[in-house]
Amino acid sequence: MTRYLPARLREQLLAADDQRCAYCHTTEANTGQPMTVDHIVPQAQGGPTTFDNLCYACRRCNEFKGSATAGHDPLTGETIVLFNPRTRAWTDHFSWDASETHIVGLTAVGRATVIALNMNNEVIVDARRRWMGAGWHPPEP
Numbered sequence: 838m839t840r841y842l843p844a845r846l847r848e849q850l851l852a853a854d855d856q857r858c859a860y861c862h863t864t865e866a867n868t869g870q871p872m873t874v875d876h877i878v879p880q881a882q883g884g885p886t887t888f889d890n891l892c893y894a895c896r897r898c899n900e901f902k903g904s905a906t907a908g909h910d911p912l913t914g915e916t917i918v919l920f921n922p923r924t925r926a927w928t929d930h931f932s933w934d935a936s937e938t939h940i941v942g943l944t945a946v947g948r949a950t951v952i953a954l955n956m957n958n959e960v961i962v963d964a965r966r967r968w969m970g971a972g973w974h975p976p977e978p
């Protein structure tokens with residue numbers, strides 16, 4: 838997580854991620870908290886502070902991701918590089934279930950990322966249910 842970012846980088850992130858988590862699509866309006874900035878490849882592993890290596894992430898996704906860059910596909914057990922919001926399209930790897938409260942991994946990358954970032958943790962699923970009751974739907978990807 839980076840506390841200071843040049844204004845130009847912040848503007849690029851805002852334009853790309855639209856104040857929502859690039860992983861679970863939770864919005865700032867729903868969490869009531871500003872997004873954090875995630876280094877897709879952590880700084881400690883040499884990840885640069887450049888647009889290509891940064892994305893908005895909600896606090897939960899950022900904390901669960903930690904320094905991980907890979908996870909395990911629950912179907913095969915294979916080690917898989919986690920979803921990179923700058924090089925991959927969200928809709929190629931994730932979808933919402935019929936209730937629109939759970940994110941479903943469509944590919945090995947998606948499945949591994951859903952598990953590694955705990956994208957359907959109880960707190961966020963409860964929150965999604967409350968938002969649904971208030972007329973919220975996941976933003977269009």
Ligand SMILES: [Zn+2]
Pocket residue numbers: 858859860861862863894895896897898899
């Ligand atoms: Zn998130």
